Each structure stands twice: as structure tokens, then as C-alpha cells.
Amino acid sequence: MYNDPRYQLLETTESPETGSTGYRYEHLKTGAQVLWLKNDDDNKAFGVGFRTPPTDSTGVAHIVEHSVLSGSRKFKGREPFMEMYKSSMQTFLNAMTFSDMTIYPISSKNDQDFLNLADVYLDAVFFPAIYDKPEIFMQEGWHYELFREEDPITYKGVVYNEMRGAYGNPERQVMQQMSQTMHPDGTYSHESGGFPYHVPELTEENFQAFHQRYYHPSNAFIYLYGDVPAEDIFNLIDEEYLSQFEKTEPNSEVVPGTIPSAPIKAEHYYNAGSGAKPSEESYFGYSVILGETTDLYDAFMQPLVSDVLISSESSPLKQVLLEKKFGQAILPAGSDGIFEEFGFVVKGADEARFDEFIEVTEATIRQMAEDGVDRGALLAALNRTEMSLRESGGSLKGIYFFIRSVGAHRYGVNPMDALNFNQTFDRIRADIENGGFEKYLKERILDNPAKVMTLHLPQAGQFQVLDDELADKLKLYKDSLTREEIRQLIADNERLLKYQQTEDSPEDKATIPKLDLNDIQREVAEIPSEKQILDNSTLLVQEYPSMGIRYLHLAFDLDFVTTEELPYLAYLGRLLGIVDTKQRGYSELNNEIYQVSSGFRFAPSVLRPVDGSNYALKMMVTTSALAGQSKRMFDILAEVLLETTFNDADRIKDVLQKMRSDMEMGFESSGHSVAANRASSYFSPTAKINEQLGGIDLFDHLQELLNDYDNRQAELMRIITSLYERIFTSKGLIAS
């Protein structure tokens, strides 16, 4: 425990679920909440989070998140965040805007580095340079861009551009429309990231006011995890930061808004490319409010319900929707706010079948509720949910527990209750034995009035209309300016450009904390490893504290794979474990897998050996299981590796269609890294291989394959089967 008169200890709670003792403090002067999960983990974590409920869709929370990372009182430079990203020993460093909160987590294994990172983040959130440098709002938010008098004025800005990109994805529009139908008023009717056409409504004054109100110690939740240097960090937090503020009343509670008192059926249009057909490119949405996250029972039932109904490969609902060909893929849709919602979207649907879709969906859930859900499927889902809670985050557990605890705290729930899930889980397990799951389906989904069913039709050029309106508005604006004002605008833009292009001065650079050589532990912490050579393969055994979970990694040789076969390797990795084996169908197989493990992952990967020699291509197989279930886990894994059959062409097509849809979503959300890898693939051989295993090359290949599936399915199955037979032998296998 750590004693400090400036912080009042509110409670001490043992937490077997996180392997920690939780100390909850309140900073006396400001009311800031501090939680320390103390344990031996040397991957220490720090986080600070604020409730930031938006009251419009200008994206103010998102713009503030970006802006505070652009320099602060102590850490001058333009991008201390990026500098730390490059130079520190961080194991995690990020910032995230949710629908009603914003969080800043870091982790590091080095004490001094941990303190430096915490210092940089605290200075950023409490003393950002946004009040002194108007360029920051112009750059991160939005500004009128003009460099030559004769040109038209346009809008520019990092968040503005980012959200234009995000809204280029139809799924983002569809999910937002569903949420707006469910939450017509209150916090969740707004887009916290910013709706691109509303971003320019944000004034610099409102931007600063938002920061001033919410980024205050009285609205802050500070989190520490692991074997942290207690005295140093508690001193830093108080002396340099909290003590400089007076207590306020931030009034930052979310406004949940009206909940539908009867099911709502609604139609929306989303922006689509020309030629998009409502008979092929519509979306169906279905969503209900199960309860509130403040009720831990509902908070854990939500992932379970979603898993059983939508995510699991054995879900009867998913199967019937795909069998009846309602669409190409089914995507989960949820909320990250106070409501626990079960929702999903059918992509690539025919508008004419909307009513039939609702009927089939409800009839299938009703049948599950009445006949009872398959026990195997239910236990698999329960195990999957529990495993993902227990080992969540892997080596980044500290970060994951931060998100869980700040997530609970924002609604006034004691974060230790949210972390200690054993009791709630035992209750759910017992209820499931007594028909509780079926009852839940009936009460919370079928009979629930808080439900929306949405049809989203493609509309070509919807954004074009908005863009045209925008251009008119900007033209009117320009016409309203005097020559003097236009010159001023150009001067502002030139000043911004200069700001962006000027390198940080040596003095500014020197403010970024650097680690001293003495701070760095020379020896890389080594996990003791025992090595055995068996015939053709190598077995490594490592012992380390893992809270009763055993981890297995297998690396199979892929030296013989040809360039033409690379895309098929990716398909094979995707199909294993979710297509039939000789012994059972994929649905039963999937239940078996998740009853005994956290799931199997198969990923063809380019590995770089530590000795710096040439890269190697391996099929990585990873899984984990509770100690008592290891034996069964090995049996099922062996079945997948040795007895999978690839002859169900329809099933394979369903899986590959879902793969295409996932890739599309991935490109939208991580455009930068996709483009970066694409670019480096022209000179780096490993990037080239990665392109074919997961980049745009693979996507193009998959697209062609699906467009001509009937003609190419025989070839596909032949190549996959041949790869499968060559890969999974013990020759060259490394197991750990």
C-alpha cells in the first residue's frame, strides 16, 4: 500500500481476477480519482481518462484528443507524442475517443520510461499548448484553406479529413444511422468523432471551452497498474499537476436520452457509388437495448448473447440468414456507451426482403428461446467470453484493465466491481443451467420495446449534394470577404504552413525526455526456456506466471510455398477450424474448440530470426487453454490439423465473403498502414509477401476469385488441400 496525506485511501480490494490488490484513492484537493492495481507485472501501465460527452456532432472531443498531443507547457516541440512513440521504450502508447469519454493509456517495462511517459501525457492533457498556438486547432480541427487570391476556399484539417475518410465507408454510415434511430436525443445521438459536414461548425472558443471544462482533475480518472515506482508517480501527479487546480463541478454525466417505448422500423439512405442497386447493396440493421453497463449482469450477458446469436460459427441465426441468402456478410453492431446493446447488420441485402428478414430473425430467436439453445454452443460461448476476460490483452493486460475500469467509473460504477467478474460469472453460469439464457432472449430481445429495425438503401451522390452545398457556402463566404480579409486569410495559411514545416528547435527538442543509458537494464529479461529436439521438430518449454492458462505456439515450415500459392495460404489460415473435419461438421467443431480453448488462430507470417539472418515464412498456430483442459485442446487441434476436409464449396464461399468484408473494413480503419505496406512492397521482399498474405494484392485476388467463384472453386479446393497436406507435418516444426 502507499500512504500519502494528499490522497485519501477509499478502499483496498483483493482482485484474483486481475491478480492484483486494488487501491482506490481520491485526491483531496481536486477530487480526482486514482486507482492502483498493484501486482508484480513489470509491464507497468498508466492511464488518464475523462468523461467527454458531446452535445453536437462537430467532433470536439476527437479534435481535443488530437490537439492536446501537439505540444504542452513542459514538452515544447510540435509532436511530443510522436517523439515519445519513436524514442521511448513504450510497450503501448495511444489515445482514444469513445462516444462519451476520452482516454490516454501508456505502458512500459522501464521505471524511468514509465515516469517520463506519464509526465508527457499529464502535461499534454492538463497544460496543452492549444491556448497559445491557434495553429493547433487549425491543423487538427479545421480551417479555411487559401493560398492564392483567385482560388476557391476549401476546408482542411486532420480530423475533418479523417472523418471524411471514415464516412466514405458505408458501414460507418449505417451504424451511425442505427444509433441515431435508437437514440434520437441525448449524448448518443451525436457523432463524437465528428460528422464531416458538421466539423466546421466548431469554433475555436467552443473547442477551448470543452477542454477547460472536461480536462480537469475533478473530472479525471487516473490509473496505475503493476509494479510502479509508487512514491515517484504519486508525487509527480500531485506536485506537477493536480495541486495546481481547484476543485470544480464538471457536470459531465452522460444524457442517456429517450429509450424507444415501442419497436421502431426506419428507412435511411447511405452514400453509395453510382450504379449501386437497392436489390443488391442495401443493409438491414437489427438492434435492441439489453440493459445498462451499470448492471454487471447485463454487461457480461451482452458479449454472450452476441456470441451465441451472431459471432459463433454454430449460431442458428447466422446460419439461417446465410442459408436464405439475405446478404453477403453479417456484422456485429454495438455501442460503447452506457447501453448494452445487441445488434447486427446484414450487408449486401435486397431491399424487397426487409420484412422477411425481420420475420426470419425473430422466428429463429423465438425458436431458440422455446426449444432451448444447444448446450454445447452455450458452454462454448461462455468459455470464450470468460477466456477473453481472463487473458484479455495478453501482455497488455494493464491497458485492458484500464479500459474496463475507466469504462465503469464513467457511469459511477466502482471500477473494482467491474474488474472482479467471478461472482457475476458464477451467477450467469448457474442461470444458464436453469434456462436463464432462453428467458433472457425472450425478455430482452423478443418482448423488448427498445428495438430498432432499419433498412439502409444506397443513394448515389448523397455526399456530392452535400459537397456542392458546401462549395456554394464557401463561395458565398469568400464573396463576403474584403480584399484585406482575403489577404489576411492567405497570410494565416502561410503561417500555418510555416508552422507545419519548421523543424523543432534544438531547445524544444531537448525538452522531450530521453532515457539515460543507466536507466536501461542491459540484460533483456529472459524467460527461462527448455529445449528438446524430437526427430524433425523442436520443442521449447517456458514457465511463467499466467494465471492457470497454458499457451501453445506452433510454427510450421512454409519454405516450399510458391509465390502463386501465397493468397491460398491466407485462405487456408482463414478456413481452418471453421470448415468440416472428417469427424464432425463445422458447427459442432467450433463448439468443441471453444469449450476447451480460447480458439485456434492460424496465420501465415513472415518471421525475422533474432540472429538477423534471412526471413522465414511460417504458418503460426496459436491457442491457449486452462490447465485442466490442455489434453482435450490437443485432441481437437490435431483433428483440425490432420482431418480437415475442403469440399463444402458453399461454406467456403461464405467464409471468403466474410473475409472480403472484414478486409474492406480493415482498409477503412487503417488506411495509412495499408498504404505504407503497399508502398514498401515495391522494395522490401517481406512487405511484398505481406501484401500477398493480407494487403491489397490479396484483396484483389480474393475479389477476382469470388467474382468467378463457380468456375474457380475446384481449383481453389485443390490448391488448398494440397497446401494443407504439405504444411501440417512434423518436419521443421517448432513448438513452444
Ligand SMILES: [Zn+2]
Ligand atoms: Zn483521429
